[in-house]
Amino acid sequence: MTSAPSKLYADDVSLLVVSLDTNPFFWSTFSFPFSEFISHVLAFFNSILLLSQLNQIVVIATGCNSCSYIYDSSSDSNHSSEAVGMPALYSNLLQKLEEFVAKDEQLGKAQTPGAIASSLLSGSLSMALCYIQRIFRSGPLHPQPRILCLQGSPDGPEQYVAVMNAIFSAQRSTVPIDSCFIGSNNSAFLQQASYITGGIYYRPPQLDGLFQYLSMVFATDLHSRAFLRLPKSVGVDFRASCFCHKQTIDMGYVCSVCLSIFCEHHQKCSTCGSVFGQSQSAANL
Numbered sequence: 001m002t003s004a005p006s007k008l009y010a011d012d013v014s015l016l017v018v019s020l021d022t023n024p025f026f027w028s029t030f031s032f033p034f035s036e037f038i039s040h041v042l043a044f045f046n047s048i049l050l051l052s053q054l055n056q057i058v059v060i061a062t063g064c065n066s067c068s069y070i071y072d073s074s075s076d077s078n079h080s081s082e083a084v085g086m087p088a089l090y091s092n093l094l095q096k097l098e099e100f101v102a103k104d105e106q107l108g109k110a111q112t113p114g115a116i117a118s119s120l121l122s123g124s125l126s127m128a129l130c131y132i133q134r135i136f137r138s139g140p141l142h143p144q145p146r147i148l149c150l151q152g153s154p155d156g157p158e159q160y161v162a163v164m165n166a167i168f169s170a171q172r173s174t175v176p177i178d179s180c181f182i183g184s185n186n187s188a189f190l191q192q193a194s195y196i197t198g199g200i201y202y203r204p205p206q207l208d209g210l211f212q213y214l215s216m217v218f219a220t221d222l223h224s225r226a227f228l229r230l231p232k233s234v235g236v237d238f239r240a241s242c243f244c245h246k247q248t249i250d251m252g253y254v255c256s257v258c259l260s261i262f263c264e265h266h267q268k269c270s271t272c273g274s275v276f277g278q279s280q281s282a283a284n285l
């Protein structure tokens with residue numbers, strides 16, 4: 001009997017860190033309204049918390065200028081909600097979300113409007129990994145962490161290096177990155193993130209049933225996944241972005257010292273300073 005709690009923790013208890021895409025540039029042009037999306041996602045969060053009282057959810061809002069923690073189910077403030085007739089989860093999260101979106105919009109005014117279409121995935125992945133590292137160091141008994149990216153915005157090639165660093169860091173800590181991508185084209189960043197970390201990448205074909213997809217595919221804890229037939233990836237876009245212009249490229253030059261990628265020939269590597277000789281050749285990425 002004494003070993004029961006530790007076994008329970010090791011197998012079944014989930015810590016789900018969610019990156020929630022709030023990019024207004026994406027949502028204002030997308031056919032599925034943000035309010036609908038949120039109602040599906042909140043129902044999903046509720047079902048995760050109902051699966052085990054030890055399950056924990058942390059939500060990070062991912063805007064186009066900033067990221068912020070907007071909800072933590074383990075925090076005490078969730079139990080003292082003033083709103084009558086509305087579950088604490090909903091009122092707290094929605095209020096924080098509203099504040100975040102307003103603040104994120106203000107930050108954007110300093111920059112050129114319309115220039116940014118991608119959201120700050122690299123920032124929210126880094127914040128998720130920081131949170132998870134803190135849990136890892138909190139003691140031997142901790143829930144099994146995983147990251148879920150609920151993303152719709154297209155990839156920002158300028159974030160390539162930061163996103164890849166976050167992916168490799170998650171891989172090293174054996175934290176799977178699950179991706180539910182709702183945009184019209186697949187996300188190469190998230191395909192690579194899920195592939196490299198052993199998570200699930202899935203693009204729901206019908207957003208009306210988003211809750212069903214979320215609860216059938218992404219609610220399963222890491223232990224149970226071994227017994228299920230979850231969607232397999234159909235293919236991964238492995239293309240990289242060049243370090244010089246931050247553009248997605250098919251062919252490029254790779255520095256043999258630091259593995260930086262360039263779309264055109266340079267005399268000197270801008271990352272590590274190595275001087276290139278004549279024998280350098282193009283590598284197919």
Ligand SMILES: [Zn+2]
Pocket residue numbers: 242243244245246247262263264
């Ligand atoms: Zn370039």
Ligand SMILES: [Zn+2]
Pocket residue numbers: 255256257258259260269270271272273274
């Ligand atoms: Zn180099």
